[in-house]
Amino acid sequence: MNRLIKNCTAIMTGRRDEPRSPATDIRIENGIITEMGILVARPGEAVTDARGCVAYPGWVNTHHHLFQSLLKGEPQGLNQSLSAWLASTPYRFRGAFEEDTFRIAARIGLVELVRSGCTTVADHHYLYWPDMPFDGAAILFDEAEKLGVRFVLCRGGATQTRGLEQDLPTALRPEKFDSWMQDVERLTGQYHQPQADAMRRVVMAPTTTLHSTTPQELRDSARLARALGIRLHSHLSETVDYLDAARAKFGMTPLQFCAEQEWIGEDVWFAHLVKLLPEEIALLGAAGSGIAHCPQSNARLGSGIADLVSLEQAGVKISIGVDGAASNEAADMQSETHAAWQLQRARKGMLAQPHYAGGQFEGGGDAATIEDVIRWGTSGGAEILGLATGELRPGMAADIAVYQLDDPRYFGLHDMAIGPVACGGRAKLKAILCQGRMIVDNDAIPGMDCAELGQQAAEAVKRLQHRAGVR
Numbered sequence: 001m002n003r004l005i006k007n008c009t010a011i012m013t014g015r016r017d018e019p020r021s022p023a024t025d026i027r028i029e030n031g032i033i034t035e036m037g038i039l040v041a042r043p044g045e046a047v048t049d050a051r052g053c054v055a056y057p058g059w060v061n062t063h064h065h066l067f068q069s070l071l072k073g074e075p076q077g078l079n080q081s082l083s084a085w086l087a088s089t090p091y092r093f094r095g096a097f098e099e100d101t102f103r104i105a106a107r108i109g110l111v112e113l114v115r116s117g118c119t120t121v122a123d124h125h126y127l128y129w130p131d132m133p134f135d136g137a138a139i140l141f142d143e144a145e146k147l148g149v150r151f152v153l154c155r156g157g158a159t160q161t162r163g164l165e166q167d168l169p170t171a172l173r174p175e176k177f178d179s180w181m182q183d184v185e186r187l188t189g190q191y192h193q194p195q196a197d198a199m200r201r202v203v204m205a206p207t208t209t210l211h212s213t214t215p216q217e218l219r220d221s222a223r224l225a226r227a228l229g230i231r232l233h234s235h236l237s238e239t240v241d242y243l244d245a246a247r248a249k250f251g252m253t254p255l256q257f258c259a260e261q262e263w264i265g266e267d268v269w270f271a272h273l274v275k276l277l278p279e280e281i282a283l284l285g286a287a288g289s290g291i292a293h294c295p296q297s298n299a300r301l302g303s304g305i306a307d308l309v310s311l312e313q314a315g316v317k318i319s320i321g322v323d324g325a326a327s328n329e330a331a332d333m334q335s336e337t338h339a340a341w342q343l344q345r346a347r348k349g350m351l352a353q354p355h356y357a358g359g360q361f362e363g364g365g366d367a368a369t370i371e372d373v374i375r376w377g378t379s380g381g382a383e384i385l386g387l388a389t390g391e392l393r394p395g396m397a398a399d400i401a402v403y404q405l406d407d408p409r410y411f412g413l414h415d416m417a418i419g420p421v422a423c424g425g426r427a428k429l430k431a432i433l434c435q436g437r438m439i440v441d442n443d444a445i446p447g448m449d450c451a452e453l454g455q456q457a458a459e460a461v462k463r464l465q466h467r468a469g470v471r
């Protein structure tokens, strides 16, 4: 349906060259933005009255683990750093997932994201074991399609485990490399759409580059990905443990190791990149690789905060991901971008020194603007994924979030345009469009009963606890 979004108080474009549009109205025809300006409704055109609203591009979330949506605030891992937390929470529970609980988890995470203005979701899905009884990828694509969002399946997996394989329960055993790669080929054939306005994509995504496979397998996975025309994604350098492990196992830095296995380039993006040496930042920038910056998860696990300013200056593409909800109890893009804005400033402020000790600046108030954060969370992610979304301008896919700023938290703002990021919390949504289709209308997802989902979630948490032997 063709639509006119009319009378926006402000429009943030996600663009670098013109982050704010002087337009008040956006015309959408056949899923594409065709005109922006002061426009008059045409006969037969649906009109969304956006008075008191600000429009942003739909957020592009570039790193998540949707299955973790039922593992929020899990007590054993709540106060642990990454390695201990991995053992306590996601790894302890992952074998407990069944088809039902997995589907409910995926639905919760996707609904949370949509309700934060997100229209593109890349999920790093690594819940795999040999002969597993359900097809997680099919469930993820199905749930995303029901909500009407773009979905990028980053097909995780591992051929190695740090435990003793023969002693592990079936649901924790690693896959064989050949069957894993065959599944990537199957998924690519079945779901992957190469075009720029794709609703479905597949990505090669070993769970970690350092620990999941042998170096030869890692190289082979990169070669297969490029032969299939799909992108590459993994976790990297989330904590100092990556530096220790890469030195102990391979005698080099984590990035050097990836580069040696051909896991670097414009088609590669890594989640986290918190602990990088200067030469690693230069290497990533020269290769044109990208980062999925996950500030809330990095803060929650106490890993640190990635240096986006240096990364962007070096030429690294920047995007934002919420990461799994087992290390981020609010996996939504509004709180994530709010955190990104504040934590870049806090990070720089921590480096400030007094003048008498050679300091050059007082604090980090200039480390990230709202416009920077919006660009990272929209067009930055779209560029990394190779999708024609994330910007509000004619010719782009009509993925648009229209926030209605009628909550007292926005009263008194001198610049309404910054409200959805600067004020924190969740803004009410007048509408969200994805490829021109209305997927949220007056703050509701058509057909979605959130109270019922809450009940299903509570029951699913009990089932998971029982199956994991917690209670």
Ligand SMILES: [Zn+2]
Pocket: 063, 064, 065, 124, 235, 271, 323, 324
């Ligand atoms: Zn992750």
